[in-house]
Amino acid sequence: MTRPSEAEWGFEEIARDDPNRAIELAGCGQAEALIEALANTLSAALFNEVRIGFDGLKK
Numbered sequence: 001m002t003r004p005s006e007a008e009w010g011f012e013e014i015a016r017d018d019p020n021r022a023i024e025l026a027g028c029g030q031a032e033a034l035i036e037a038l039a040n041t042l043s044a045a046l047f048n049e050v051r052i053g054f055d056g057l058k059k
Helices: 012-017 019-026 031-047
Strands: none
Touching (some): 012 019
16 A cells, blocks of 8 residues: 655645634644554554453443
């Protein structure tokens, strides 16, 4: 998979339709930091045999 270049990637299109969303997305930081955090978390979970679950709210 080829990553888009800086010239190909931006929030201009989103900003035209939803300026607030574009601002939030632009402030998220580098994609590499998110990928690294997710990979580290998954590795730790698998290594330590951590189980993650979700209990829905009952209304």
